[in-house]
Amino acid sequence: xxxxxxxxxxxxxxxxxxxxxxxxxxxxxxxxxxxxxxxxxxxxxxxxxxxxxxxxxxxxxxxxxxxxxxxxxxxxxxxxxxxxxxxxxxxxxxxxxxxxxxxxxxxxxxxxxxxxxxxxxxxxxxxxxxxxxxxxxxxxxxxxxxxxxxxxxxxxxxxxxxxxxxxxxxxx
Amino acid sequence: xxxxxxxxxxxxxxxxxxxxxxxxxxxxxxxxxxxxxxxxxxxxxxxxxxxxxxxxxxxxxxxxxxxxxxxxxxxxxxxxxxxxxxxxxxxxxxxxxxxxxxxxxxxxxxxxxxxxxxxxxxxxxxxxxxxxxxxxxxxxxxxxxxxxxxxxxxxxxxxxxxxxxxxxxxxxxxxxxxxxxxxxxxxxxxxxxxxxxxxxxxxxxxxxxxxxxxxxxxxxxxxxxxxxxxxxxxxxxxxxxxxxxxxxxxxxxxxxxxxxxxxxxxxxxxxxxxxxxxxxxxxxxxxxxxxxxxxxxxxxxxxxxxxxxxxxxxxxxxxxxxxxxxxxxxxxxxxxxxxxxxxxxxxxxxxxxxxxxxxxxxxxxxxxxxxxxxxxxxxxxxxxxxxxxxx
Numbered sequence: 001x002x003x004x005x006x007x008x009x010x011x012x013x014x015x016x017x018x019x020x021x022x023x024x025x026x027x028x029x030x031x032x033x034x035x036x037x038x039x040x041x042x043x044x045x046x047x048x049x050x051x052x053x054x055x056x057x058x059x060x061x062x063x064x065x066x067x068x069x070x071x072x073x074x075x076x077x078x079x080x081x082x083x084x085x086x087x088x089x090x091x092x093x094x095x096x097x098x099x100x101x102x103x104x105x106x107x108x109x110x111x112x113x114x115x116x117x118x119x120x121x122x123x124x125x126x127x128x129x130x131x132x133x134x135x136x137x138x139x140x141x142x143x144x145x146x147x148x149x150x151x152x153x154x155x156x157x158x159x160x161x162x163x164x165x166x167x168x169x170x171x172x
Numbered sequence: 173x174x175x176x177x178x179x180x181x182x183x184x185x186x187x188x189x190x191x192x193x194x195x196x197x198x199x200x201x202x203x204x205x206x207x208x209x210x211x212x213x214x215x216x217x218x219x220x221x222x223x224x225x226x227x228x229x230x231x232x233x234x235x236x237x238x239x240x241x242x243x244x245x246x247x248x249x250x251x252x253x254x255x256x257x258x259x260x261x262x263x264x265x266x267x268x269x270x271x272x273x274x275x276x277x278x279x280x281x282x283x284x285x286x287x288x289x290x291x292x293x294x295x296x297x298x299x300x301x302x303x304x305x306x307x308x309x310x311x312x313x314x315x316x317x318x319x320x321x322x323x324x325x326x327x328x329x330x331x332x333x334x335x336x337x338x339x340x341x342x343x344x345x346x347x348x349x350x351x352x353x354x355x356x357x358x359x360x361x362x363x364x365x366x367x368x369x370x371x372x373x374x375x376x377x378x379x380x381x382x383x384x385x386x387x388x389x390x391x392x393x394x395x396x397x398x399x400x401x402x403x404x405x406x407x408x409x410x411x412x413x414x415x416x417x418x419x420x421x422x423x424x425x426x427x428x429x430x431x432x433x434x435x436x437x438x439x440x441x442x443x444x445x446x447x448x449x450x451x452x453x454x455x456x457x458x459x460x461x462x463x464x465x466x467x468x469x470x471x472x473x474x475x476x477x478x479x480x481x482x483x484x485x486x487x488x489x490x491x492x493x494x495x496x497x498x499x500x501x502x503x504x505x506x507x508x509x510x511x512x513x514x515x516x517x518x519x520x521x522x523x524x525x526x527x528x529x530x531x532x533x534x535x536x537x538x539x540x541x542x543x544x545x546x547x548x549x550x551x552x553x554x555x556x557x558x559x560x561x562x563x
Binding site: 031036043070093114146 | 196198299304351
């Protein structure tokens with residue numbers, strides 16, 4: 001049941017073709033791992049997170065959102081040297097929250113996308129940090145400045161990336 | 173109960189998925205090695221990604237090589253000239269350093285030191301990173317099939333990079349020295365302070381466990397100490413960039429010599445041999461003074477059984493001279509009647525005092541001039557010209 005203030009466009013539910021649903025997350029993981037070799041500044045971006053947010057708010061289904069986030073997170077974990085599950089837990093929560101938010105907000109608005117991505121990035125980093133420190137005992141330190149800059153950079157990238165990804169979605 | 177679950181189905185699924193992941197996480201943290209299901213997931217994920225990454229890296233490398241090698245040849249002539257000058261400079265430096273190295277190895281032989289020699293390396297290309305700011309590592313295009321094993325050190329020409337952490341069939345994960353979970357035994361070159369190089373969350377590196385009353389200065393070089401049994405001793409790590417006091421210990425920040433954020437090709441040290449320097453390896457270009465020393469005559473050690481070898485005293489010499497003079501006078505008197513018919517014979521010269529001291533003393537080398545690999549000078553050698561000033 002959509003929120004009363006939501007317009008018809010806001011409650012539009014989208015789906016993605018099978019190649020896009022599998023190919024885009026894999027491409028994001030590939031680029032996330034490869035691009036920092038040539039362009040070190042790219043390490044500040046989190047493409048898998050942006051894909052998770054985009055798919056979650058587009059499908060507007062909480063279970064699909066959390067499963068998408070969980071699988072992408074686990075795959076991202078498997079490329080690191082840290083225990084598998086850190087990114088998985090963080091992206092599961094973000095996927096669930098993004099799909100919940102997608103039901104209530106006009107997520108096609110650039111301003112909403114900017115703020116939403118910024119907020120989800122900080123939440124994602126905070127969850128990762130908490131789980132890594134608290135459960136896995138990893139020696140990490142929270143850096144407010146770095147995380148805020150990272151959030152802003154990812155939000156700006158999301159503005160461009162989401163417009164490109166809009167071409168892959170189909171009305172359900 | 174069933175009604176509650178079905179009413180909050182989405183939240184229930186979220187809780188189940190999170191619980192499963194936390195359980196898996198706890199299981200992994202409890203284990204010390206990666207051998208179970210997580211290992212399987214990692215192998216699958218890395219094996220799926222590696223072919224694409226290799227293809228991209230090799231294609232871009234090939235294109236860049238083709239462009240730089242065949243088309244973009246601007247400034248090549250000037251670069252060539254600069255490189256020639258650099259070679260000349262390095263040659264001169266090499267001569268100086270080779271002499272220092274030989275001297276150092278002589279001392280090592282004397283002291284019985286054991287050195288670690290890098291006997292085998294394997295070049296590898298960096299194909300990707302871990303894709304995470306919280307995990308500072310790189311993937312290389314060599315794996316178990318190429319002989320890569322965990323804990324092998326990875327270096328560049330500039331300095332150390334890290335060590336192999338996980339090995340997959342065709343790739344390997346290298347943990348960089350800037351990762352918070354990494355550690356390397358290091359020593360500061362001048363002050364000889366030893367510590368552990370640790371990474372930080374921000375990607376920096378610093379040396380831990382140096383007491384605050386010690387002194388370290390920015391600019392000082394940091395080398396591997398060999399104490400961690402991973403990196404061979406004496407390899408370049410970086411330079412001290414900042415020193416601050418943090419309570420009991422110093423916080424010595426180090427700027428890595430290798431550009432960790434721009435790695436393209438690395439060397440994996442696949443074999444390290446520990447051995448004492450061999451004295452026979454020390455034979456290099458002989459110094460002029462050593463050759464001269466070998467060829468100059470020397471006085472052999474006196475043989476107690478050979479009386480002639482004992483130098484006469486001054487009194488004996490005087491007596492011998494008198495005896496010779498008397499014999500000459502007697503001979504002259506005996507030959508006087510025939511003096512008019514022939515020229516007076518010259519008196520025999522006095523017998524050289526050292527004549528019996530040995531033929532060897534007359535310009536014949538006492539031993540062949542074979543250059544031995546710079547052994548310590550024998551104690552019996554008495555030629556003052558052979559004595560070297562202490563270095």
